[in-house]
Amino acid sequence: MTGDAKLIVQGLSHHYPDEYTGESVHALQDINLQIHDNEFVTIVGPSGCGKTTFLNIIAGLLPYREGRAMVDGVEIKGPGPDRGVVFQEHAILPWRTVNRNIGHGLELRKVPKAEREKRVQEYIDLVGLSGFEERYPHELSGGMKQRVAVARTLCADPVIMLMDEPFAAVDAQTRITLQDELNRVVMATRRTILFITHSVEEAAFLGDRCIVFSRRPGQIKTEIKIDIPREERLWKDMVNNPKFTDARDEILSLVRSEVTNDDNS
């Protein structure tokens, strides 16, 4: 049953003490989830629902005590190169050129220089950054910086890619381009991805499966399959695709109901 599952989460709950009051906050409640090889799973939910907490636990940046979480059959204990993270803010290093940022993961794993350069060039071409190899991040636009961040994670070749609202900080036009590009890259390289977002459209556009989180404590409310082949997922076609619009509307109403509940309480 769990044969090709890359990520297995069983009965994961999480509490943490509030920074100011010290009271225990119940962030996650009994999360059960499996992500299979080459699957693109999106998680969407109202703000403060614990989706980023969940991703940080999987990334190993946040210790957990209740439940289990495994990547490739190995229990998660701290961060590791088997899980590559693309963060919301710019996490690429300002003191490294585009080249050296993208090759950083390989460098940390002591991959020989010749092979590293070959791989880096491959991903630079893939995300369309040719000609910017020797530039520093401060010379790039916001969209280009996020392309570097995505290429950096791809190049390190993790078992699963964790993306935490990676396109939330760029302008709307760039966001659409980046989403199209991510689709193209996923098609070209076959990846297993867990993608967190607060945008319903983004969740429906990118995910093979979309998981809707309830408000805090975050629980898996529903799971929606979006059965559209990757090749057909282009923004210009998707807006007229009933499978997409139906899924989007369904997710939207689910998320809405969570937000309204929240307002009434």
Add this chain to the structure above:
Amino acid sequence: MTAINEFSVAIQRRFGRQKIRKFVLGSIPFILLIVLWHMNSIFLVFEPVEIPPIADVWGAIFWLQSDCPGVFAAIEGHNGCQLTNHVSSSVGRVILAMVVGVPLGIGFGILAGMNRVISAYLEPIGVFMNSVSGIAWIPLAIVWFGVGWETTLFIMLNTIFWLLFFNTMMGVRAVPKVLVQGVQTMGGSKLDVILQVYLPGSMTSIITGLRMSMGFGWRALIAAEMIGGDSGLGFMIFVSAQEFKTEEVFLGVILISIIFLATDRWLLVPLEKWTIERWGLVWKPT
């Protein structure tokens, strides 16, 4: 006339208009000071023993070096080469104090910036040490080490260490956490994080710390040499003043500023250009 025009255009192309403007404007107060100084030697408002003529100050260089057999002797520290000996004595102490104090200050600063427990231990004593002026330690240092080399070195080391420690610690704390997490999730070790994130990430603060160390360190060193030294520019100034050789005092003061300016221009400014400017970490008016 056209030749002059061409020359001025060539200079502007070479250095840039803004830079020339800045240089010219910055030079004016110095030129005024030199003119006033020279006027004094003509009208003798102040006696030469109070303000010596420019020519005498210039002459003091040769007078102090008059028993020096040559360049090699000066490098070897021959007894006759008084001026170069004092200069190399001061500069040597600065270099030694920097070589020891900078890595120590940065090292402890990074540890304290990373670790709450270490900073809980070291921050209060850092505040305490930084609030005590470096020269306040001179009398105590003389009691401990006597007059000479060790006292001056201690004074300067003490000044450099705490300044760099504090600035580095603040710089490390300001490094965005997400940069650290990024390296950790790619499999980076603690040492990787220190060398590839915290050290370059706190470079802006470290350079500020270096600049302050140089400034305060030089001042403390000169004071230490005056009171507790047996060589160096501070010592030379002090002894010359007691013997009313004012031209030597003037020479010493001018040399101190020139050496200080040179270290800033040829050490700190290039370091700044090579690191934080290249990385876009400096705010620049556009």
